[in-house]
Amino acid sequence: MQKAGETDVPRSATPHVVSARDRKYDRQLRLWAANGQAALEEAHVVLLTASAAGAETLKNLVLPGTGSFTVVDDKLTTEEDVDVNFFLDESSIGHPRAAKVAEFLQELNTDSVGRFESLTLSEFDKLDPSYWEKYSLVVAHQIRPSVLLPISKVLWDKKIPLVIINSIGFYARLRIVTPEHTVVESHPESTVDLRLDCPWPELERFAFGIELDGLSEMDHAHVPYLALLLIYLKQWKDAHGGSPPSTYAEKKEFKALIKTGVRSSDAENFDEAINTVWRATQATTIPSNSQAILNDDRAQNLSPSTSKFWILARAISDFTKSPSSGGHLPLSGTLPDMKADTTSYIKLQSIYRSKALEDRDWVASRVSELLLSLGRPADAISSDEVDTFCKFSRNLVVFDGRSLEEEYTPSTARAKKILQELEEENSLMSVYVGFRAVEVFEEREKRYPGTVEEVDEDEKVLKEIALEIVGSLGGTEVNERTASVLKEFVRYGGGELHNISSLLGGIAAQEIVKLITRQYVPMTNTTIFDGIQSSSAVWEL
Amino acid sequence: MTAMESSPTRKVALKRILSRPGPFVDELNPEAYEFLSNMKILVIGAGGLGCEILKNLALSGFTDIHVIDMDTIDISNLNRQFLFRPSDVGKPKALVAAEFVMKRVKGVTITPYYGKIQDKDESYYSQFGIVVCGLDSVEARRWINATLVDMVDAENPESLKPLIDGGTEGFKGQARVILPTLTSCYECSLDMLGTQQTFPICTIANTPRLPEHCIEWALALEWPKRFPDKKIDNDNPDHIQWLFETAIARASEFSIDGVTYSLTQGVAKNIIPAIASTNAIVAASCCSEALKIATSCNPYLNNYMMYSGNDSVYTYTFEHQKKEDCPVCGVVASDFWIEQDWTLGLLMEKLTTTQAVRIKSPSLRTAEKNLYLQSPPQLEEATRPNLSKLVTDLVKTGEEVSVTDPALPFSIKLRIRY
Numbered sequence: 001m002q003k004a005g006e007t008d009v010p011r012s013a014t015p016h017v018v019s020a021r022d023r024k025y026d027r028q029l030r031l032w033a034a035n036g037q038a039a040l041e042e043a044h045v046v047l048l049t050a051s052a053a054g055a056e057t058l059k060n061l062v063l064p065g066t067g068s069f070t071v072v073d074d075k076l077t078t079e080e081d082v083d084v085n086f087f088l089d090e091s092s093i094g095h096p097r098a099a100k101v102a103e104f105l106q107e108l109n110t111d112s113v114g115r116f117e118s119l120t121l122s123e124f125d126k127l128d129p130s131y132w133e134k135y136s137l138v139v140a141h142q143i144r145p146s147v148l149l150p151i152s153k154v155l156w157d158k159k160i161p162l163v164i165i166n167s168i169g170f171y172a173r174l175r176i177v178t179p180e181h182t183v184v185e186s187h188p189e190s191t192v193d194l195r196l197d198c199p200w201p202e203l204e205r206f207a208f209g210i211e212l213d214g215l216s217e218m219d220h221a222h223v224p225y226l227a228l229l230l231i232y233l234k235q236w237k238d239a240h241g242g243s244p245p246s247t248y249a250e251k252k253e254f255k256a257l258i259k260t261g262v263r264s265s266d267a268e269n270f271d272e273a274i275n276t277v278w279r280a281t282q283a284t285t286i287p288s289n290s291q292a293i294l295n296d297d298r299a300q301n302l303s304p305s306t307s308k309f310w311i312l313a314r315a316i317s318d319f320t321k322s323p324s325s326g327g328h329l330p331l332s333g334t335l336p337d338m339k340a341d342t343t344s345y346i347k348l349q350s351i352y353r354s355k356a357l358e359d360r361d362w363v364a365s366r367v368s369e370l371l372l373s374l375g376r377p378a379d380a381i382s383s384d385e386v387d388t389f390c391k392f393s394r395n396l397v398v399f400d401g402r403s404l405e406e407e408y409t410p411s412t413a414r415a416k417k418i419l420q421e422l423e424e425e426n427s428l429m430s431v432y433v434g435f436r437a438v439e440v441f442e443e444r445e446k447r448y449p450g451t452v453e454e455v456d457e458d459e460k461v462l463k464e465i466a467l468e469i470v471g472s473l474g475g476t477e478v479n480e481r482t483a484s485v486l487k488e489f490v491r492y493g494g495g496e497l498h499n500i501s502s503l504l505g506g507i508a509a510q511e512i513v514k515l516i517t518r519q520y521v522p523m524t525n526t527t528i529f530d531g532i533q534s535s536s537a538v539w540e541l
Numbered sequence: 542m543t544a545m546e547s548s549p550t551r552k553v554a555l556k557r558i559l560s561r562p563g564p565f566v567d568e569l570n571p572e573a574y575e576f577l578s579n580m581k582i583l584v585i586g587a588g589g590l591g592c593e594i595l596k597n598l599a600l601s602g603f604t605d606i607h608v609i610d611m612d613t614i615d616i617s618n619l620n621r622q623f624l625f626r627p628s629d630v631g632k633p634k635a636l637v638a639a640e641f642v643m644k645r646v647k648g649v650t651i652t653p654y655y656g657k658i659q660d661k662d663e664s665y666y667s668q669f670g671i672v673v674c675g676l677d678s679v680e681a682r683r684w685i686n687a688t689l690v691d692m693v694d695a696e697n698p699e700s701l702k703p704l705i706d707g708g709t710e711g712f713k714g715q716a717r718v719i720l721p722t723l724t725s726c727y728e729c730s731l732d733m734l735g736t737q738q739t740f741p742i743c744t745i746a747n748t749p750r751l752p753e754h755c756i757e758w759a760l761a762l763e764w765p766k767r768f769p770d771k772k773i774d775n776d777n778p779d780h781i782q783w784l785f786e787t788a789i790a791r792a793s794e795f796s797i798d799g800v801t802y803s804l805t806q807g808v809a810k811n812i813i814p815a816i817a818s819t820n821a822i823v824a825a826s827c828c829s830e831a832l833k834i835a836t837s838c839n840p841y842l843n844n845y846m847m848y849s850g851n852d853s854v855y856t857y858t859f860e861h862q863k864k865e866d867c868p869v870c871g872v873v874a875s876d877f878w879i880e881q882d883w884t885l886g887l888l889m890e891k892l893t894t895t896q897a898v899r900i901k902s903p904s905l906r907t908a909e910k911n912l913y914l915q916s917p918p919q920l921e922e923a924t925r926p927n928l929s930k931l932v933t934d935l936v937k938t939g940e941e942v943s944v945t946d947p948a949l950p951f952s953i954k955l956r957i958r959y
Contacts, residue, residue: 009768012782016802026617030807030814031711060818064620083552086596090647108623169558170829170839174854187851222748337751342795345750455561484564491561495554498600499829502593506821510712510850513818520712523854531829532565534716534842536856 021111028064036185036517037065041111043516044068044134049141050075050097052085052496053167055105056505057139059087061512062105068113069105070135073098074120084498121147129154137512138162144443145408152177152404161515162404165508166435168448169492170531171485172504173435175541176511176522177404182309183397184389185519191332191391196229196280197244198326202351207231212261220263224340224348225272229280232258232273244281251277269339286320286329286394293396294320304374308381311374312389313396315366322362330359330390360390399524407541414541415473421539422470422479428528428537430482434489435528437466448494455490462486488532500531555602559838566839573836577602580670580835584608585658585685587634589815590675590707592624593824595638598673599646601832606642607652607669609661610635615776621817658685663692667700671831674706675824677813679734679899680948682706686719686727687869687951693722705830707823711814712850714823717861718830718842721870725844725861728869732896733861739894752792752799756808759787775810784809822848874941874954879932881959885912886928892944898953900946907935907942915947933959 022029029037043066047054050073058069075081077092077100087104088097098116106114119127124147132138138155140148140162148164155162161178199207207230210223236245236254245254255274262270286294293299294317298310319325333356335349364386368378389396406412421429441449441462449458463486466478478486507527514522529536552574559573570576582603584594587610598606612634614625624641625634635653643651654661658681666672666688676682686704694700704719706727719726744750745758764773764784774780785805792800806812826846833841845861866875875897879888889905892898905912912935913927914920927935936942936957944953 009771009777009779009783011779012786015778015782016785018802020616023616024619026620026803026806027812027815028620029803030812031816056821059623060816060821063623063817079550080553084554084600086600086645089645107626109619340750341748342750342797345748346796450557487564491558491563493554493557495557497554497558497829497832499597499825499832502597503822503825503829506818506823506825507850507854509818509821510816511854513816514850520850521852527854529856532839533858534826534830534846534856535858536854538854 025065032513032517032519036519039517040513041065041067043136044070045137045139045512046070046072046135047139047141048072048143050085050101051141051167051501052498053165053172053501053504053508054139054141055085055087055101056502057165057508057512058105059108060505060509062108062112062114064513065109065111066516068115069102071098071102071105071114071116072119073101073116074118080495084496084501086498125150129158132158132160135160137516139165139508139512141165141167145439146443149404149408156403163508163512163515164404165504167496167501167504168435168438168489168494169497170500171431171434171489172500172507172529172531173432174504174508174511174523174527174529175404176401176515176525178399178401178515179403180401181399181515181522182307183518183521184309184392186392186395186397187520188392188395190336191334191394192336193284193332193334193394194226194280195284195328195331196226196233197283198328199230200355202355204230206348206351208234217264219341221266221269222339222341222344223269224338224344225269225276226338226348227344228258228261228269228273229276232261233280245277246281251281254281272338284328290329290394290396293398296398302370302374304376306374308385311367311370311381312363312386315363315370316389316393318366319359319363324362325359329393330363331356332391332394333357334391356390360387363390397521399522401525402540410472413473414539417539418473418541419470419475422475422482426533427481428530428535429539430479430485431528431530432526432539432541433466433469433482434485436469437462437486438489438494440465440469442494450490450493459487459490462490497531500529503529503531552602559836563839566837568837570837573838574602577832577835578604581605581607581668582831582835583666583669583672584675585672585681586610586675586677587638587653588612588618588675588677589621589817589820590709590824590827591634592622592638593820594673594675594707594828595624595642595651597825597828598831599642599649599651601828603831603835604649606649607654608635608639609654609656609658610638611655611657621815621820623817663688666702667692669702671834672702672704673827673831674704675827677708682727683731683949686721687949690721690726690870691950703834705827705834707827709815709819709823711816712819713848714819715845715847716823716826716830716842717845718834719844725863726867726870729864729867729871730861731899734896734899749791749795749797752788752797752801752804753808755788755791755795755797755800756784756805758791759784760809763787773809781806781809819848819850868953869951874956876958877955878958881931881933883932884929885932885935888932889913889928898944900944900953901948903944903946905942905944907940912936912942932957
C-alpha cells in the first residue's frame, strides 16, 4: 500500500529481462557461469544400479539441469530398497527399480530428460563397446570387480569418465577413473599477477610520473600502493647497486623506507604498500605446475587430433620463449582493489589490461598458426577460449589418471602407499581395504558379509580375504584397526544407510559437475568418507 | 507402536546396525530403535538444507518430525530445493515440504509451522530431543543457540537439547554438533565467520573503483535520497532495475566496467551461491550425527566438520573450543579495548563491525546508567547526547557495559578497557 507523498519507483522503458531459466539457475550460475551450465546441459550421465547412493547422485545432477540421464538396473523394488531410497515409494515394491527411480528423478526438473534400461550384470560384457558412446559420464554403484573391470577398460579407451561409488553402513568410497582431465578455469583464490619486480615501460611511466612531494594531502593519501611500491623500489635499487631488497633484514629496512613517506594518520595506501612488500619483492616466475604442462610432450608434439587444451598450452609455451614475454606467462590483467582515487585506479587498470591484451594477441595469432599447421581452421579455438586460457595460465591443471586395472593389479598397485597409510592412527586406509575385502567376499559368496544371523564365520572369512589383499601388496598382517573396521563392515551386512548414501551422492555430484564443466579442481582419484569419525581422506591409488 | 515398527521386514539395514554391537561403541542400547521412532525432532529451515534434512530424518527411522520455516517458495529455490515444483512457487516452504515427505515416506509424521522461530518459546522447544538447523541467517542461529543454552537446567538432563547446525556456501560447508553449555556454542565461533564485504562510505561517495562501489552507491546513497519513504524491496524487479540503471550511469561517469544485472542483484540481496550437492553433503552429515546421538550406535562428531570441494575433496574435523568469555555460554565478560579519543558514537560503530560482536542496532548500559538506548523514543532522545561524548567520560576502565539488540535474546557483556 502506498502512503501519501511517497514517490513511485519509475518503471524502466527498457527493463532487463531475466529468463525463467536464468532465474531458476541463478545460485549456481554464480559458480560456473553460462559456459559451465552449457556443458552440463549437453551432458548425458548414466547410472548403473538404482541404489540410494546412485539416485542421490543423480538427484544432485538433475536439479542443476544436466541434459539427460539414464538409469540402468534389472532388479525389482524390494521393501529394503524403499526404506533407504527417497526415489522409490510403497507403490514401487515389486516393480522395476530403474523405471521408478527414473520417473521420480524426472519430476525434479523438466529441463532434464530421463530414461531407463533394464540390463543385468551378465549382459554388460556382451554389450558392443559402441553402446557407451552416447554417454558423457558413467556412475557405477557397488558393481562387482569382475563385471566392472572390463567396463572400465572400454570406457578408459573411449575416454569416458567412470565414477565408482560404494556406500555400506557408515562408510563410503568414491573413485574417479579417467585417463586425462584438464582444467583451465580452476577458480584459484586469486589471479592477481602484479609484476612489480619487472615492470613494463607503461607501468613505470605511470608510477614515476607521480611527484609525491608535490601532492596535496588528499592526493597523497590516494596514490595507489602499486605506484608507491614501484617508486620506493626504484629508490632502494638506486641506493643498492640495482638489487631489490632480498633478505629479511633488507625487507624490514625497505618497509621502514616506505614508512618515511607517510604524511598523515590517514595513510591506508602506505599501509597497503607495506603489507604487500613480501609479495612485491618476490620474483615473477612460472609456477612449476604450469611449466610442467608447457613442457609436456602433448604440447610439444602436436598431432591433428590434439585437443584444444594442448594446442593452447603449446602457444603459451612458445610465448614464454619469445622475446616479447621476457620469459613470463601472459599477464592475467587482474588488478586488486586498493585505496586510490578513481582516475588513477582506472588508469592503472587500463595499463594492466592493455598489457594483458597485448600478450593475449600474441598467443591468439600463434594459436591460429598452430591450428593451420595441423590442417584445422585458424578459428577452431575462439578468442574467448584464448582469453580464458591466458588469464588462468598460472593455474592450469592436468590429471593423468590411473586405470582401475592398475589399482587392482598387485604389481601396479600403490602398494607402498597403502601399507604406509595403514600404519597411521585411525587410518581411513583400513576402510579402503575393508571395501576391497567386501568386494571379494561378495564376488565369492554372492552375498554381503553380515547378512546371516551368526556373524562370527563372516568376520573370520572377511579377515582372511583382507590378509590376502594386504599380502598381495607385500604386507604381512591385518592390524588391529583394520580388523575393527572389518567387524564394522560385517555389522552392516552390506546395507546402505540413507545419510551416508546421500552424503556420498553429494560428493560424487560435486566431482561430476567439476568433471563435466571442466571448472574447479576434481579429486584424484579415491576418496574414503568415514561417517563414524566424520572425516575423509583422498589418495591417488 | 506403529505398523512399520512391528513389521520385521522393514528398516532391516538400520535395525541390523542398531541391534549388533560395534567395535567403536562401548555399549549397545537395546531400545535404540524404539527410542529413535519415539523421539520428537525439530528441523529449523525448510530451504536447501531443510529439504534434505527432512528427507534424511524420515529415512533414518525418525517418525515424529517438526519443521519451522517463515519463507515462501521462490523460483530460484528450484535448482536445489527438491521437494518443490514450479507450481509451488509462492506457497509456504514448511507446508509443502512436510506434505511431500509424508506422501513419499510411509509411517512418518511431519508437523509444519509456517512462521518465525521467535514466535515459539521454551515450552515449545523443550518437547524435542534434538534440534537440527539448516539456516542461512546468522541472526536466527544466534537466537536459537542462545535460547537452547538458556534452557539448560543443570538439575534436569532432559533440558539439554543437542543442536546440530549446518551451513553452505558454493562448494563449501560445515556441520557441527553443539551440546549447549557443554561444548562450544554457535556464539563461541562467531569470529570464524568470513568478514562481511563492506565498502567504506567515502569510497562509495567519492572514489568508486569497482562495479560493486557503483551498485552500493545506488543502494545506500541514492535510493534513500530519491525515495526517502520507501524501503527497497529486493524481490521487486522495478526496484532492482532502478538500482541497475542508476549504478550503470554512475559507472559510465567514472569509466568503470562490469556493472551487470546479475551483479546488481547479487550485491543488493547479498546472494550466496548455493547448489544441490553441497546441501546434500552438509545435511546428510548433520542427520548422520542426529542418528548417532539418538541411538548411540557409534560415536558422534566432536564437534565440527568443515567441507570444501573447490579444490579436490577436503574435510577438516576438529574440536572447536568453548570460549570462556562467550556472551552466551561463557562465565566471564570479555575485554574490549578502546582508544582514549573514542566517542560513544564511534564505539557503537566499532561494535557493529567487530567480528565477535556483530550487532546491528546496539543499546548500551552500565550497571548504573543507560548509555544509549535505541527505544523507546523518549529514552532514545534522552540518551542521544551521550553519542558525542567521550567514552572515557562515561565509563571507567574495567567497567562492564552490557550490549543488547532486539534481534538477540541475550546481552553481550563487555569490559571496557583503555
